[in-house]
Amino acid sequence: MDTLAKLQILSGAARYDASCASSGSKREASVGGIGNTSQSGICHSWSDDGRCISLLKILLSNDCRYDCAYCVNRSSNAVERASFTAREVVDLTLEFYRRNYIEGLFLSSAVMQSPDVTMDRMVKVVETLRQEEQFGGYIHLKIIPGCSSDLVRKAGLYADRISVNIELPSQVSLQRLAPQKHKNAILEPMALIGREITSSLVERKADRRAPRFAPAGQSTQMIIGASPENDFQILRLSQGLYKKMHLKRVYYSAYVPVCEDNRLPVLASPPLLREHRLYQADWLLRFYGFSAEEILSDDLPFLDETFDPKTAWALRHPEFFPVEINRADYATLLRVPGIGVTSAKRIIAARRFSAITPEGMKRIGVVMKRAKYFITSSGRTFEKSLVGTPALVRQQLLLGDATATLPPRQLVFPGFSL
Amino acid sequence: MKATKRYLYDGTADGLFSAISWILEEEADPENVVLAEREQTLFEDGLFINTDSIQAEQLFSRLRNRASDAAYTLYLFMLAEKEGMESSLLHYISLVYRYGDTVSGYLTHPAVRDIVSIAKKAGRELHRMKGLLRFEKLQDGAYLAKMEPDHNIIQPLASYFRTRLRAQHWFLYDVKRRTAARWSNGVLQFGTIEQFITPALSEDEKKVQLLWQTFFKTIAIADRKNPRLQKSNMPMKYWKYLTEKQGE
Numbered sequence: 001m002d003t004l005a006k007l008q009i010l011s012g013a014a015r016y017d018a019s020c021a022s023s024g025s026k027r028e029a030s031v032g033g034i035g036n037t038s039q040s041g042i043c044h045s046w047s048d049d050g051r052c053i054s055l056l057k058i059l060l061s062n063d064c065r066y067d068c069a070y071c072v073n074r075s076s077n078a079v080e081r082a083s084f085t086a087r088e089v090v091d092l093t094l095e096f097y098r099r100n101y102i103e104g105l106f107l108s109s110a111v112m113q114s115p116d117v118t119m120d121r122m123v124k125v126v127e128t129l130r131q132e133e134q135f136g137g138y139i140h141l142k143i144i145p146g147c148s149s150d151l152v153r154k155a156g157l158y159a160d161r162i163s164v165n166i167e168l169p170s171q172v173s174l175q176r177l178a179p180q181k182h183k184n185a186i187l188e189p190m191a192l193i194g195r196e197i198t199s200s201l202v203e204r205k206a207d208r209r210a211p212r213f214a215p216a217g218q219s220t221q222m223i224i225g226a227s228p229e230n231d232f233q234i235l236r237l238s239q240g241l242y243k244k245m246h247l248k249r250v251y252y253s254a255y256v257p258v259c260e261d262n263r264l265p266v267l268a269s270p271p272l273l274r275e276h277r278l279y280q281a282d283w284l285l286r287f288y289g290f291s292a293e294e295i296l297s298d299d300l301p302f303l304d305e306t307f308d309p310k311t312a313w314a315l316r317h318p319e320f321f322p323v324e325i326n327r328a329d330y331a332t333l334l335r336v337p338g339i340g341v342t343s344a345k346r347i348i349a350a351r352r353f354s355a356i357t358p359e360g361m362k363r364i365g366v367v368m369k370r371a372k373y374f375i376t377s378s379g380r381t382f383e384k385s386l387v388g389t390p391a392l393v394r395q396q397l398l399l400g401d402a403t404a405t406l407p408p409r410q411l412v413f414p415g416f417s418l
Numbered sequence: 419m420k421a422t423k424r425y426l427y428d429g430t431a432d433g434l435f436s437a438i439s440w441i442l443e444e445e446a447d448p449e450n451v452v453l454a455e456r457e458q459t460l461f462e463d464g465l466f467i468n469t470d471s472i473q474a475e476q477l478f479s480r481l482r483n484r485a486s487d488a489a490y491t492l493y494l495f496m497l498a499e500k501e502g503m504e505s506s507l508l509h510y511i512s513l514v515y516r517y518g519d520t521v522s523g524y525l526t527h528p529a530v531r532d533i534v535s536i537a538k539k540a541g542r543e544l545h546r547m548k549g550l551l552r553f554e555k556l557q558d559g560a561y562l563a564k565m566e567p568d569h570n571i572i573q574p575l576a577s578y579f580r581t582r583l584r585a586q587h588w589f590l591y592d593v594k595r596r597t598a599a600r601w602s603n604g605v606l607q608f609g610t611i612e613q614f615i616t617p618a619l620s621e622d623e624k625k626v627q628l629l630w631q632t633f634f635k636t637i638a639i640a641d642r643k644n645p646r647l648q649k650s651n652m653p654m655k656y657w658k659y660l661t662e663k664q665g666e
Contacts, residue, residue: 363531
């Protein structure tokens with residue numbers, strides 16, 4: 001089989017991995033070598049589904065001995081199988097990189113003979129890239145659960161980012177849909193990676209030549225909608241991963257039916273809106289100072305489809321509003337629907353020069369569509385009769401939404417994390 | 419309120435910055451000054467300021483020392499090649515003198531907003547082109563990338579690629595402006611091109627392009643097709659030179 005045919009099979013099989021980030025790592029190009037990385041990450045193209053293409057995202061092999069219900073590569077599925085040689089992956093990466101198609105390589109794989117054999121081959125690929133070819137571009141390497149901790153350590157020394165997929169939000173679902181995968185085999189390498197990252201950071205403080213371990217951190221991914229967990233369970237899981245395991249990102253992937261299996265739900269279409277709302281809530285966890293328990297509860301276990309999670313929170317908490325934009329601190333401004341990190345920073349920077357008027361809010365680029373119901377400027381309200389009346393605000397927001405565009409169908413995967 | 423004063427300069431970048439430097443030294447209230455390019459008409463109203471490139475250079479180095487972020491904003495602003503913005507520029511620089519780097523947050527001021535928003539657009543396109551530029555391998559082993567950016571970004575783009583692709587020979591060519599950058603044997607040069615002759619591609623080039631086009635097609639999830647999102651992230655004006663968008 002030639003490289004083109006393999007590429008078709010093995011990139012097609014990799015498309016369900018959500019992450020495409022190339023950010024969080026800064027490496028200078030070596031003399032005589034090729035490539036560097038940029039802190040902010042760079043998108044090189046956007047595919048027909050609108051997602052950013054930053055890395056050559058491929059599987060080393062799709063020849064899997066596992067039989068996970070949701071996966072297109074499961075052993076009982078009759079798809080064509082292929083495996084790259086290390087040289088083929090190295091050459092593809094370099095040829096694409098020289099033409100500026102990509103920021104680097106994202107290498108994952110199906111489980112071939114065993115987790116160790118598979119992981120060993122994957123590590124060989126990145127070892128060749130880094131050592132022989134002096135490749136300085138971005139590398140994201142997937143860890144195969146169950147492989148030895150030596151291989152995990154090696155992977156972290158060559159890759160910018162490494163990730164272990166958590167796959168499903170609970171042990172029960174994992175057992176039902178992916179019986180050959182075990183929770184511990186997933187969580188153990190995650191914890192190991194977390195420890196190695198921390199100790200590498202400590203060592204590098206003492207000695208700047210100490211080796212870097214996965215400088216862009218670790219991430220994970222879970223499938224949404226293939227199993228019965230509610231959004232509250234999912235958000236609490238993510239919160240734990242961020243707080244206890246220090247993950248950089250948790251990716252959510254709307255379940256796309258790729259094979260028939262009576263253990264799987266029948267969906268009319270992938271739950272893209274749910275995925276989008278989860279990402280919004282995830283942002284609230286990471287950048288807005290919210291906790292999972294503020295966003296959802298046992299009585300309210302699913303995210304609102306009509307309103308984004310912050311607006312939904314604001315409508316439940318009229319006592320918090322209105323917020324005075326000329327006095328409120330950063331954390332308080334961030335709680336206003338429609339005011340994001342950029343707007344909050346701009347408000348704080350601008351009000352050092354003079355008080356911000358309603359006109360001024362527009363000038364500094366704050367979108368007022370939602371914010372206007374929740375703020376005052378020097379004591380004056382924007383929508384006088386509505387402040388403090390959640391029912392009316394709710395109605396007004398809905399009316400406003402009806403004339404505006406439909407809610408976004410899916411999230412943009414930026415090539416950079418904020 | 420005092421009457422507005424009007425000054426003129428010769429239309430060059432040096433002229434512009436030496437005029438601004440002169441006004442900032444001589445005028446107590448630069449906010450009440452209008453600066454414009456001289457037009458060769460009989461009734462042109464205003465005082466002409468002579469060009470002094472040393473003074474222009476001094477203004478820039480003073481800005482770099484005083485407020486490096488604001489100096490970078492000005493650098494990006496100049497890449498936009500916008501005309502008729504002289505007064506905004508003057509007012510912006512006078513505010514930089516007063517407030518330093520924090521001035522970029524003073525977005526309620528119209529001059530700051532004008533300069534910062536234009537600079538931001540130039541910066542955005544520069545960042546975008548770092549991803550969207552496509553090289554083709556030529557017969558002699560060198561690589562060539564053509565582009566038609568809105569902003570004149572060839573210089574910062576070339577210095578970006580000089581570190582990233584330091585081991586290969588390459589050219590950047592701005593088709594609209596007829597300017598080119600050349601990186602060869604550790605030397606970066608800029609120049610203009612009178613007549614561009616399309617060079618022959620290397621033998622394996624089409625094969626690699628086909629690999630990339632194939633990857634581009636298969637990596638998309640068909641159930642999630644979203645051309646609107648694709649176009650908003652990657653405007654069609656850039657498609658002309660994108661390997662993966664040839665023939666669309």
